[in-house]
Amino acid sequence: MLSVKNLTRTYNSAEGELVALDNVSFSVKDGEFVSIIGKSGSGKSTLLSLLGALDTPTSGSIMVDDEDIAKLSLVKQTAYRARKIGFVFQHYNLITNLSALENVMLALEYGGVPAKDRKERAIQLLDEVGVEGGMRLRKPGKLSGGQQQRVSIARALANQPAIILADEPTGNLDSTTGKKIFDLLHKLSRTENTTIIAVTHDLDIAGKTDRTFKLRDGKLQQA
Amino acid sequence: MNPISRGIKNALRSPVRAGAIILMLAVSITLLVSMLVARASINDKINEVKATAGTNITITPAGIQGFMGGGDPLTSEQVSTIKDTDHVASITATLSDQLGDDDTDLESALELGSFGQRQQRFDSDSSETTPTPPSDETGEDGSRRIMGGPRTTVTGTTTPDNNGGLSFTSGETIDGGSGDLVALVGATLAEKNELSVGDTFTMYNKEFTVKGIFTTDNQFQDSGLIIPLETLQTITNQAGAVTSVTATVDSSDNVATVIESLKGSLADKADITSQVEQAEQNVSSLESIAGLALVGVIGAAGAGAIIILLAMIMIVRERRREIGVIKAIGGTNRSVMTQFTSEALTLTVVGGIVGLAIGITVSGPMTNSLVTNGQTTASSNQMPGRQGGPGGMGRPTNFNSPGAQIDQTFKDISSTVTPETLTAAIGIMLLIAIVGSAVPAWFIANIKPAEVLRSE
Structure with a gap:
């Protein structure tokens, strides 16, 4: 269960105080697939950063399994990211000089999985997202965008996180591939009972999620 | 990984x-x-x-180098000053003299050669008189003598065996602190004069007994004599005079201090050199x-x-x-x-x-x-x-x-x-x-x- 209450994030800029998120509150059940839509600069990425403990809020709380992650120390935030959160980025953000397999194994290493178990688990995850055989040993540069995003999803799933935060997961893909990736995420939310929060511009995709929130000028509304 | x-x-x-x-x-x-x-x-x-570099300091009278130059030998007071300087552990005092044919019955083991002739060319012309010990050619007043032949060097020293540095072919060392008429004879000179331990020879009208025959790797030294310092000072009428003092300092760290001190006490009367100084x-x-x-x-x-x-x-x-x-x-x-x-x-x-x-x-x-x-x-x-x-x-x-x-x-x-x-x-x-x-x-x-x- 993810519960966000009165979440506010402001930044100081040359023009004065900038409010990126303004008193945002919502909750998401386990295994729910939620989408967040909004224009560029509406605060979508800021919200994902706060939910992923990459940033700390100016005020408010983010409760995950009865723990306020906004109040975690830096060390605990890192552990939280490693074990409870999976990130899927628009530009995949795979490590370019590691193979698909090594990219997934890297996440397993940070999640504390023993070295002897990592390879087997990574192969299993890659199989699950449809990256099989020789593709597993290819470096990201030798994979298509869709394949890279599949590897990215496998990496996000590596430590069986409670929540997957996906920032424009289909934004860099053609519509057919994008649909396949969305279907994969949707399937995972059902089979793995993983909460997925996806930021997207694609209203078609947003319409197929369990719930859709709309962010405008830092304020959240249910669409 | x-x-x-x-x-x-x-x-x-x-x-x-x-x-x-x-x-x-x-x-x-x-x-x-x-x-x-x-x-x-x-x-x-x-x-x-x-x-x-060692810890030795050599003090010689100013202006005198070997048998060349001019000036006064170091006096007994100056030697005492050196000996009493802080950190000086021991000293070796030396007086050197040269014997002409008229001063001894020994025949020189060295040939004059062109170098020796050039060095002695003034002696036969000189009208100056110099104080000399009595010999057959000079009166008791110490008038000049003519020295035309090769000379034999006699060294009076307080450490005749050069602190163990001499190698004896026969006999043994002598006491450098005594006034005895005894001598160590270089191997070349002994061979030239057919001398062996126990033999006697005459120098400045005194009869000396050969106590040891030594050899070095230096032909000049092997052609000379070594006798106690006091004996040479007495027989050459140079009481207390020395032409070289080697002071041994207790530590190499103190050599510079001793040199400084000696330069202060002896002023311009002596030239002071040390191995450490040259090594530096x-x-x-x-x-x-x-x-x-x-x-x-x-x-x-x-x-x-x-x-x-x-x-x-x-x-x-x-x-x-x-x-x-x-x-x-x-x-x-x-x-x-x-x-x-x-x-x-x-x-x-x-x-x-x-x-x-x-x-x-x-x-x-x-x-x-x-x-x-x-x-x-x-x-x-x-x-x-x-x-x-x-x-x-x-x-x-x-x-x-x-x-x-x-x-x-x-x-x-x-x-x-x-x-x-x-x-x-x-x-x-x-x-x-x-x-x-x-x-x-x-x-x-x-x-x-x-x-x-x-x-x-």
């Missing part, structure tokens, strides 16, 4: 860039190793020269070269550190996104820093191995080049008057001319790569890697994944 192996793999991920960094590092480490080897070799030579002159150029080599070591180490530092800053800045992603998926600051430090270490170690190999190869020529330049400077700084000066007849010289000795000192330096030098080079290399990684590590720690990912 752990952070260390990822760092090693990353170090070589761009072969051209890695090659360029390694090449630059190799050049600086080559210079570093060469300078370390040169410095160690030169310091070894400096220590060797200083260690062999010899090694001063070497010390300059060692200093230059140290500057080279520091410069090369600094250059190496800057090369790896800039390279790592460039790499870290270039891979900010990667670092942000690693942190976002749960990588700790420590694991990221370990990975990048391992990357810096890999580059440094590869550059270091190449640099060490080249450095060891070129350290010999580099040392020679440094020393040759130093030698040129040192030689040009030598005063012309001091180069190749006369050794002086009978003068107790232990050193060659300074110029010649510096040349020899420089020639004797050979570069040797010791385990200590290698350890120092490797230690500095690791230090370079650590210093080179420290600032990038700080950059890494301050990378905020949210900012990096937002800036995409």
